[in-house]
Amino acid sequence: MAEDHASLDGAVEEGVVPGWQPTPWALPRTTAVDNLANALRRHGLTEGGVHAMARAAVRPDDMRRRLADPAELRVQGGTLLIAETRLWSATVLPHPANPREYGHRQYALSGLGMRRSTLVEPRSAPGDAAGLEMRAETPSRLAQRLEDAKGRLVRDNPLAQDIAVEGVLQPLTVVPLTVVHENGHPDCALLIAADGSSRISAVHELLDYQPSRIAYEWGADARKLRGEISRWARLVRKQGWPGLTEDERSKVRALSVPARVVVGFRPDTRTGQMFHTAVRNFIGLTHIRPPRPYGPAVENEAKADAVLDSLAEPGRSATAHITETEKRWFSGAISREEVKAAGLSHELDIRAEEIIRSLLGGGIRTARRVNEGIRSLTAKQRPKREERVDVAVELILRPVRTGLSDDAKFVRPRRAVLQRAYRLPEIEELRAEVRWEEPGAGGHALEKLRDAALAEADRGLGDNGRLGPAQTELAVKAAYHMAMAEPMALQREVFGGGEDEDDRGAATVLRAMLSRRRGILQAYEVVRAGRAGERLHEVDESGGPLLTAEGWPRALTDALVRHAYSGGPVPLEDSRVGSKAASVSWACVRESVDRLRRDVDGMAGVPVEEGGASFVAQEGWAPSQVKEVRDALDRVSRRIAGWADRAEERAEAVAAES
Structure with missing residues (x-):
């Protein structure tokens, strides 16, 4: 994988x-x-x-x-x-x-x-x-x-x-x-x-x-x-x-x-x-005066139907990726009575997680099938992962948007948050055969998912830079309800804020949250309350509600989530030294690398002019400044490579002693 x-x-x-x-x-x-x-x-x-x-x-x-x-x-x-x-x-x-x-034309009348x-x-x-x-x-x-x-x-x-x-x-x-x-x-x-x-x-x-x-x-x-x-x-x-x-x-x-x-x-x-x-x-x-473009949302809608067709068609050497019933469920063209008769879940977060799993999980094989659908409309040779995420989010929003077509203030920020949240890289590793809540599951399935995620956190998953499958599944479901809540409990990163502003992306916040026992209990409570139609509230280290001075449960907001799960070391005695503290610091390193990658992508996306080509791809950048940054990255790379060498030496020594 x-x-x-x-x-x-x-x-x-x-x-x-x-x-x-x-x-x-x-x-x-x-x-x-x-x-x-x-x-x-x-x-x-x-x-x-x-x-x-x-x-x-x-x-x-x-x-x-x-x-x-x-x-x-x-x-x-x-x-x-x-x-x-x-x-x-x-x-x-x-x-x-x-x-x-x-x-770009030059004219003689310029006098140059x-x-x-x-x-x-x-x-x-x-x-x-x-x-x-x-x-x-x-x-x-x-x-x-x-x-x-x-x-x-x-x-x-x-x-x-x-x-x-x-x-x-x-x-x-x-x-x-x-x-x-x-x-x-x-x-x-x-x-x-x-x-x-x-x-x-x-x-x-x-x-x-x-x-x-x-x-x-x-x-x-x-x-x-x-x-x-x-x-x-x-x-x-x-x-x-x-x-x-x-x-x-x-x-x-x-x-x-x-x-x-x-x-x-x-x-x-x-x-x-x-x-x-x-x-x-x-x-x-x-x-110069072409027809008005459809816009990204409509384009993603059209791609979504093409992708579902691709996933529901048997391949030359494989069965269909989804059934015709699942195709109708994902597309939203199925009544609630038909959902119940088919043994599928009426919970929208479970539907969202199944869409994410079917369009983004499963590694290369899924990516190929989804890309085939996108190519059928765009002829784009290599659709990016972000494009697959945007298509999945548009499917997820279909039931939510029904009746809200004119309410851009409601739909637009939620679309943006889900598009960022579901770029969580761990989603690619979700497999169809490993899930804790089946589409038709009931009873204590959510509790089993919570307990499996807690066990993964106890093993250090998340702090090492990667969430486990249970943590990831719970993150996908919690993100849905946090985005749909009012006020939203998960929002876009802050652009252009001060140094004290939390400018982490939604996926990074989710990873920090699901890496902590308290965060897993919070995510569980978010999903439970969201399904019950209750307001989301903050929980303490034991999963109980945090109360205001007046004795009311404290409403969960994006600011509270970012403050509680800042990604830095947690105030626990066993996290100051040793493996736990190192794991927390490594998570910070991973977050910094992710931030660097996003910043480089952002600079590459700056156009020469409105709608034009990339500025740096066309004009380049000062060699002296590039060398300075590359030298710093080389030093960091060599340093952490030494850690990997030391870990291999230790492993070989332990194996030899055994």
Whole structure:
């Protein structure tokens, strides 16, 4: 299990993601390419656009049939006529004047001594053809511009890992572009992605394609283009799909892309807008004024249903992870009467713990099944553990949110707390066959869970940096009720507070709490009271209620929980020296390491600009400051490594004496 846990967010996905197996594409016959070119000419395209489209089609005959009745795409200023088909990736380029780069462009008018811009915005091609035209000083200027565009797009919007598994899913909108060189070099006919420059740039990154080579070498010599495609076709025929390496499979998946090829334009007679304006309007509608995003909560809801489908489906070599009844229970699409008839629990904290166990526990195997569901909607190659947690929390909240859709003040903070609490790493080790409260259990099951957690605490679990399975199960259930209580007995960490503020995350507070006998008794009382619909109150070392000066039970709050379970040494005689004191101090060390990891992640998440790439990933950080920190970490690492060596020596000595 330790090996499973160690690799959940890293190599766990290596070599186990089946991914998409495309139909082997055959190199089309030249007669089919010529027939498509003749059909394209009847649509009034430029001769360069005709040749570029014809040689780009994976299935020329299919595209020719679609030309007979092209689809219509309404945009402001007119209607684009499109044919949906597949194109070879070696024939499509990112938009040389991609609007995504407006914020990074340099202009000669700044007076900084720069040369005048070598590229201007594309204009409509002469006549009524559905094509663009752009002027460039020289081929090298355009080539450099294409390389720069690819580099920035790959860096700012990295999609290569996802495309490597599933290929490009959504079609690119492809438009013909003629480049006119001012130095007299022959015109160059290209196909550019008016929408989808990030996707085609990621594809080129996977295939190690240089945009300049696509534009000026393969674009000018059909034999070289066909040679590039045929070498992959031969490899697949020779090796077969199982015989390919994963790197070769990712390249074959990216060899072609789905596309909506613009083959005509019907302007709105009232506006008289030209083709380039209609294309620009389309780009703006897609990126500048896109439909309002669903938002994280709705996205997690959709992922949750996909994950449940994945867990309820039998695998190729394994049974379903959950039953159809459990799927309906987790999704909330089951009545309380049906829950009782199925022998399931009506307690929402038990349902929450079963969801957590089914979606987050069980190590690598569970993570793979959950990731399959997430990938089915997002094509994300390696969903992070945090994403799996967010999906689980959204399922847990479904019964709570019913009737509270407009009460964001109630739902939002509870969602945030549970998302943080259920990032407790020990949850990954929960197994289906080891539980103290079954979904239909009754009687004294909760008391048995409490006693098992107390026994684990007596053995030092928790203080050594890891909770035991009983402590973890009780933590999951208590966290649910502490988050749902009013006032909330577990809240988010404090950001930007003073030095005296407790800025520990919810998972860290839970571990500190469940590492103490008093904390376990507190968690038991939280679950008992929560199920009974009573207010949560604080307990003493024996589990009895702590009373106020007026004699009333003291209400449990986040502040009281954080004060009682601060994570520091407890005021007991046997914790001042020896193993117990060392265990408590080690828990503090682990907490500091966790805090450091969170701080590093937080710094890596600081963007260059709103919605942009990571600042440090793009700009880096001062080497002298990095060296200072690394040297300090190295000294600490060497010191604690010495402790491990000493422990091994002691163990070997004891074994030898035995």
